[in-house]
Amino acid sequence: METPRIPAIHEDNWNEDQLEALGAQKMRGNVQNIFRTLAHHEKLAKRWLVFANHILAKSTLSPREREIAILRAGWLAGSVYEWGQHKVIGKDAGLSDEEIEGIKTGAEDPVWNEHESYILKAADELHTDVHISDETWAGLTRTYSTQQMLDLIFTCGQYRMLAGALNSCGVQLDDDLTGF
Secondary structure: OOOOOOOOOOHHHOOHHHHHHHOOOEEOOEEOHHHHHHHHHHHHHHHHHHHHHHHHHHOOOOHHHHHHHHHHHHHHOOOHHHHHHHHHHHHHOOOOHHHHHHHHHOOOOOOOOHHHHHHHHHHHHHHHOOOOOHHHHHHHHOOOOHHHHHHHHHHHHHHHHHHHHHHHHOOOOOOOOOOO
8 A cells, every 4th residue: 555544643743642652662763654653542552562562572482483473474464564574673583584585485485494384384374264273283382382382373363463454554664664
């Protein structure tokens, strides 16, 4: 979408409630368009940020594995914004350019080890079937704890939901991001 349906509000124009809810949300030195868009509903943003913070900072998944799941969810949902943000975050988490490209192909790309292939399969299955198959579950639980399984499911779900919001609202890429 070339024009946002909900235009971003620059933080210079935020009221006190918006500043309280979103004022600390700077990435790479700037407030990103996702937060400028969420400023239209600061109460929702404040509550969503608690959950999003768990997924990004308190999850039992390693940052690398978390980003594999997030990028695959964003790719499957066609979220250019999510893809742009998490390419940067994924690189910081140790993903190579080749691996980020491999996320587009999915589990069958040879860059992935067996465990990472199962992460990608889980993201695919949650996207299409809203259910992880027995085979994928068994493959993941060879190395994942129950908490990690829950974090993986909720990570994929969070980013599928977020992709729907970003795509529907028409949130534009920030100046420092590139899309697909």
